[in-house]
Amino acid sequence: MNPLQFLDTFLQKGKDIAEAAKTGFKEADIIQVERIKRAKELRQQTGENVSYGQSVFGPGFKQELKERGISARETPAQFAGAYASRALIDVANDGTRTYWWRWNHPLAIAQKVVQLGVTPQLIESPSARAAVALGIGVPALASTGVFDITNPEEEFRPKGYAQSYAPKGAEDRRETGQPAQEIFERFFLQRTGDPLKYATAKEEIPDLTPERYGNYLNFLYQDKGLLGLGIVKATPENLQGYPEARVLGFPVTIPMAAGFTAGAAGANLAARTGTTPKQRAVRGAIGGILGSLGGITAGNITNEVIASGNRPQLPTTAEYGVTTGKI
Secondary structure (H helix, E strand, O other): OOHHHHHHHHHHHHHHHHHHHHHHHHHHHHHHHHHHHHHHHHHHHHOOOOOOOOOOOOOOHHHHHHHOOOOOOOOHHHHHHHHHHHHHHHHHHOHHHHHHHHHOOHHHHHHHHHHHHOOOOOOOOHHHHHHHHHHHHHHHHHOOOOOOOOOHHHOOOOOOEOOOOOOOOOOOOOOOOOHHHHHHHHHOOOOOOOEOOHHHHHHHOOOOOHHHHHHHHHHHHOOOOHHHOOOEEEEOOOOOOOOEEEEOOEEEOHHHHHHHHHHHHHHHHHHOOOOOHHHHHHHHHHHHHHHHHHHHHHHHHHHHHHHHHHOOOOOOHHHHOOOOOOO
């Protein structure tokens, strides 16, 4: 083959690859348009905010390409073109980072757990599903310690923690000058506030020790957690002496995780026993509440077992060599 023939062959091959990539690019666009249509139809049918997926790593895209005869092995150029389109959409619409924004809070993950249990197939009414979800979520959320439902006079401030808007320089930071903002932070932003100083915290948590208090403050403010990013970290003892994880600063406890999981399972199992939509909704709500409370109870028992193992075991009087009674 002379140089000119080689160049022509090379250029033709390049054109073929570019054309194939262009075809793959267009096929990816068609897939995206069809996904949007399906999402809109589902949204109209169920009332749910259905996502059609824009991430380059989103599930189903590779299979949809395969159904159109495009694969990495058989048609690599078309495959590359399709993923080039997908990457462009991802960057423009923040597709991959949407997963991060959607799942970067423990309560978002907990909500997904509840949705897996309380499905439209079991409970048709969106309002009924919302009521069941609240029956599961409110007790489970209360068990995190973000707010103390028994302390309404101090804007539901949790034991051992200061108010976020206590007057500047106040000796006792359990009082606040801005109750509305405290309520907003506690229930909307889900913030506990900073721990009280040791002496004040011990008034509310009698078994709090200086060692536990110091370790917990070190965990909150110094520990960088997994990979040193400060996103996920855990401690065997919080102020109350129970295990606690922090995910982006939000406390995750055993009772919370057990409450959401058992509540979703309880709602799912109870709803299945109903024969009418109303029966499924009512039974799902009852099953969700009972399941959530049962999970929280089991979690609290687990906490106590772990806490008793963490507490120092003092020697008995016999081990000290002390005798009691009359000589």
